[in-house]
Amino acid sequence: MAVLDQGTMQCKHHPEPDKTEVTMYKRILVPTDGSDITQRAIATAVSLAKLTGAEIFTISVKDPYPYSAISEMQPTLPQEFLDAQERVASKNVAQVREACAASGIPCTAHTVESVSVWEAVVDHAKQNDCDLIVMASHGRRGVQALLLGSETNRVLTHSAIPVLVVR
Numbered sequence: 001m002a003v004l005d006q007g008t009m010q011c012k013h014h015p016e017p018d019k020t021e022v023t024m025y026k027r028i029l030v031p032t033d034g035s036d037i038t039q040r041a042i043a044t045a046v047s048l049a050k051l052t053g054a055e056i057f058t059i060s061v062k063d064p065y066p067y068s069a070i071s072e073m074q075p076t077l078p079q080e081f082l083d084a085q086e087r088v089a090s091k092n093v094a095q096v097r098e099a100c101a102a103s104g105i106p107c108t109a110h111t112v113e114s115v116s117v118w119e120a121v122v123d124h125a126k127q128n129d130c131d132l133i134v135m136a137s138h139g140r141r142g143v144q145a146l147l148l149g150s151e152t153n154r155v156l157t158h159s160a161i162p163v164l165v166v167r
Helices: 036-052 078-103 117-127 150-158
Strands: 027-031 055-062 107-113 132-136 163-166
Touching: 027 036, 027 117, 036 055, 036 078, 036 132, 036 163, 055 078, 055 117, 078 107, 107 117, 117 132, 117 150, 132 150, 150 163
Parallel strands: 027 055, 027 132, 055 107, 132 163
Antiparallel strands: none
16 A cells, blocks of 8 residues: 655655656636635645646636616616626636745636636636636535535536536
């Protein structure tokens, strides 16, 4: 049985790493909504990227303006709403970029507008040839996401690549 030394991340039975080691993950996607649990997913993704030499891609999904037949009665103007969404999403991906920079991990960040968070995540992973998605078990989507977040559950169901769920 091989034992992994947590300090050096090397196998105690084979202290010298094989020079032909295979990199398991090269492109890791980390969706973020800025929640506390997402911070744990970010830390996990950064640690994993450090171990595997992977780069990180991050995405924050913005809600589209809720147009309706009575949109002129909406309390917020469309541009104000969209600007506020962009500020929050940009702040969220900036947190990931900062965590990556502190560890010397390359990071590419995007904000996208979508009515479907899970579809945006799965599509972004595909478009960027990601080979792993690291995400929180739930985020800020309310009562519907009590046990396992509904968005996380949908990503798990529809993703063609592995998904690491962080609690």
